[in-house]
Amino acid sequence: MFKRNIWLLQAMLAVAMAFVACHSSDKDYRRKNQWWEYGGMPDQSKYVETQELTLDNIHNLSVEWAYELTDNASYQFNPIVVDSIMYVLAHNNSLVALHVDTGRELWIHGNLNGITRRGLNYWESADGKDKRLLFTIRNTLQAIDATTGKSILDFGDKGIVSLNIGLGIDTTKVGRTQPSTPGRIYKNLILLGSSPGEGLFSTPGHLRAFNVVTGKLAWTFHTIPQPGEKGYDSWPKGAYQYAGGVNVWGEITVDEKRGIAYFPLGAPTYDYYGADRPGNNLYGNSLLALDAETGAYRWHFQTVHHDIWDYDLAAAPQLIQVKHEGKTIDAVAQASKQGFLFVFDRVTGKPLWPIEERSVPASKVPGEKAAPTQPFPTVVPPFNRQYVDENAISDILLSKSEYDSVLLRVAAAANGFYTPLELDRETISSPGAVGGASFGNTASNPEKGIVYVMSQDFASFYKLQKAIPHIPRQANPAAAQQDATLKQGLSVYNLYCKSCHAAGGSGQIGPALVQIGKKMSFQKFKGLVETGQGQMPAFQHLDENAVKTMYAYLNTLEQAGATAKTVENAPSKNPLLVAENAAFDQHPGREFVNRNRSVYYPSHITDTPINRYVTGYGLELPHVLTPPWSYIVAYDLNKGSILWKTPLGTDPNAARKGFKNTGVPNGAQRKGMLVTSSGILFATANDGFIYAYNSADGKEIWKHELPLTSEALPSFYSRNGKDYIVVNATTTQPLSYKSSQNTTKPKTTKGAYIVFSLKKS
Known part of the structure; x- marks a missing residue:
């Protein structure tokens, strides 16, 4: 009886191993094809x-x-x-x-x-x-x-x-x-x-x-x-x-x-x-x-x-x-x-x-x-x-x-x-x-x-060239704060974007960017800057403040004959929609935190601020x-x-x-x-x-x-x-x-x- 059980156990083990080997082989074939x-x-x-x-x-x-x-x-x-x-x-x-x-x-x-x-x-x-x-x-x-x-x-x-x-x-x-x-x-x-x-x-x-x-x-x-x-x-x-x-x-x-x-x-x-x-x-x-x-x-x-x-x-x-x-x-x-x-x-x-x-x-x-x-x-x-x-x-x-x-x-x-x-x-x-x-x-x-x-x-x-200073939010009069924001936005644009999108955002190698807010939301604009598209590289080193000022600057520009439209294509009414990322909605991701500064104090070098130098x-x-x-x-x-x-x-x-x-x-x-x-x-x-x-x-x-x-x-x-x-x-x-x-x-x-x-x- 004992020998028979051993034989049955060995037979079952052999079948299981054959099944695993077959599945593994099938998996390898599927992966390759x-x-x-x-x-x-x-x-x-x-x-x-x-x-x-x-x-x-x-x-x-x-x-x-x-x-x-x-x-x-x-x-x-x-x-x-x-x-x-x-x-x-x-x-x-x-x-x-x-x-x-x-x-x-x-x-x-x-x-x-x-x-x-x-x-x-x-x-x-x-x-x-x-x-x-x-x-x-x-x-x-x-x-x-x-x-x-x-x-x-x-x-x-x-x-x-x-x-x-x-x-x-x-x-x-x-x-x-x-x-x-x-x-x-x-x-x-x-x-x-x-x-x-x-x-x-x-x-x-x-x-x-x-x-x-x-x-x-x-x-x-x-x-x-x-x-x-x-x-x-x-x-x-x-x-x-x-x-x-x-x-x-x-x-x-x-x-x-x-x-x-x-x-x-x-x-x-x-x-x-x-x-x-x-x-x-x-x-x-x-x-x-x-x-x-x-x-x-x-x-x-x-x-x-x-x-x-x-x-x-x-x-x-x-x-x-x-x-x-x-x-x-x-x-x-x-x-x-x-x-x-x-x-x-x-x-x-x-x-x-x-x-x-x-x-x-x-x-x-x-x-x-x-x-x-x-x-x-x-x-x-x-x-x-x-x-x-x-x-x-x-x-x-x-x-x-x-x-x-x-x-x-x-x-x-x-x-x-x-x-x-x-x-x-x-x-x-x-x-x-x-x-x-x-x-x-x-x-x-x-x-x-x-x-x-x-x-x-x-x-x-x-x-x-020397880095563009970071302008922190402060209790300035609204007009002065807006003026500072647009000046920084212009500086950021000229350094990183002007060579392809031309002066005033009119478009050259890249498309026109005038009144960008009518074409896309700030979040979409920020995502585009971070990831790049087409011939445009990613500018992931730009902090959120710099992107915001550039977005604000582009929204003030006008171009004769320019048209803009926003296209929203959420599939929310599609009957095949099984989820709208519910798990994500429960735990929103952290916003990217700015760690960039116009000057810095690496303690191993000096206690005096060191200039930053940057380039496009x-x-x-x-x-x-x-x-x-x-x-x-x-x-x-x-x-x-x-x-x-x-x-x-x-x-x-x-x-x-x-x-x-x-x-x-x-x-x-x-x-x-x-x-x-x-x-x-x-x-x-x-x-x-x-x-x-x-x-x-x-x-x-x-x-x-x-x-x-x-x-x-x-x-x-x-x-x-x-x-x-x-x-x-x-x-x-x-x-x-x-x-x-x-x-x-x-x-x-x-x-x-x-x-x-x-x-x-």
Whole structure:
């Protein structure tokens, strides 16, 4: 009898193990053929196994269906696909579940204003019964049932997890703590970065992990080291108490097999002047490898010492396998904004090829102590132009007078790679603030050791100046207070916005901003300033007072013939609305707290106030360099060499003058790629097309016009043996060109999520 029971127990155990193995295998298959998270998979390769789409039949790729937006908002959201459901952001920041076959709405979760706009995270339990969507919104982490769309109220405190915890600082001094890009799921954890802004005294960007079921904080890694921690001596004593930034606003990558998470870290703040932070400032601008389950340090490499050029790391680290010196190496490749591709052994952090410390110029700005050397890869060539002179200036999109003016500015400017910014004259940095590679701009064929970098040439023309004083609210007469407010608003506008939106807000590169209050509320305006849109970068370092004064100033402006309208598209009357974020309403998020000041007193330096020096991003000349302005570069990292380089798109204005393959100014920012096992590389561009290239040689093999341009990563899924490409084409900037004859007009003229598939034969 005893032996029989043992046999039965063994048989039951075998059946259970077989069930678990089958479910695990089924889960792996689903993940590989769907798009469960931002970037597709934890390795961020954007590499997918295709079942039917090939180089031979791609010409048959066309629109299967499109989900049109009802509002005029621009969404950077990367669609998530799980089984038969696609999740998108639409309709006044509502999360919408669609059926993947038709685009039919299944449910809507509304009123997610303040949500991280680039995407969210999906997690399911081992038995598949608990399926949830996790997202960050207004300094909180929340969860939604992926099947019903309803808030999960036993997550955290009645559905809310505060992102102000685990930072080791006074929470009353905490500003923005949520990330601008989704985190990364590892087992039952969600790994999160943050986007605290770029102003002085911004929140430190410490890395954290939370349990996806309970919401409890699992671990914290201090990116600005505290006493006794590695890297503490690379900062002034006590800097952790006031320094900010050193955050992951870009893309996290995870090696699931080894349990290692790779974090590309941004610069310390303030980005362009670091008198309060002498030293190399670890872990600023570092690729940091941590144990994903515990947050324990594994290794790091700092790509910029004491950054004063805003050279954040933001692009996803690429996990690849290469043949190197007779061995097979599991490597990680990190593309940077300054145009370098750094390659390391992903376990040890050892560079595959030597990286040299080379002397760079000293700073001339009072109080600034620039690093004497910077790291330079020696074998892997840069993918970006790193120096600008008169020969690099193009007259394609400039008048004769404009061209001559730019030449004079270049001749008079301080110039050269890693040249510090100055006070008395302009400094040209190439790549500039939005040059090089940013989020969404890397992909790979992992097993072949090929890495693809989407990049752009963009030189910033910088000039430091004293910061605009902060005007606190006080009991002044109303007229005097209003006058002071408008003067500050004008100063803020001239420093950060005038170069693109012209004097008086009349519009130039960017749209007209006159009487902005008739177009959008202050909260929406503030959100736009913080997150950016289209060619406009994010100005997260501007405090709320500065944004308020600029908003007030713009509301006083008038322009002949200008019209404005407000579009509100809340889905409150839609019968599919399952919730309006009730959990959030119960626990409103903390308003961002201003920690910026016009002067500061770092006690380690002096008791006397030190002037702040600031600059705009220098974006007023996006098209002055010789083209191509944006392109894709393929690296063979078995050899450490460039395999091919091809322009990405064509600027419409250059096309009218007969130029082709020029790339597009800002053409690679906020874009993305897909790489297929059948040899196709898909990429979106700022000219309003999606392109396909032969991934072996970079030759264009297909393109399709979109109704609007895209600021999001494309997605991929296979269903019943059929392949689908999903493109978020919702950026509301007009595309002023005519369709070429070899493309198909889109089936919609509104912003839409567009699904492509092969035509039925």
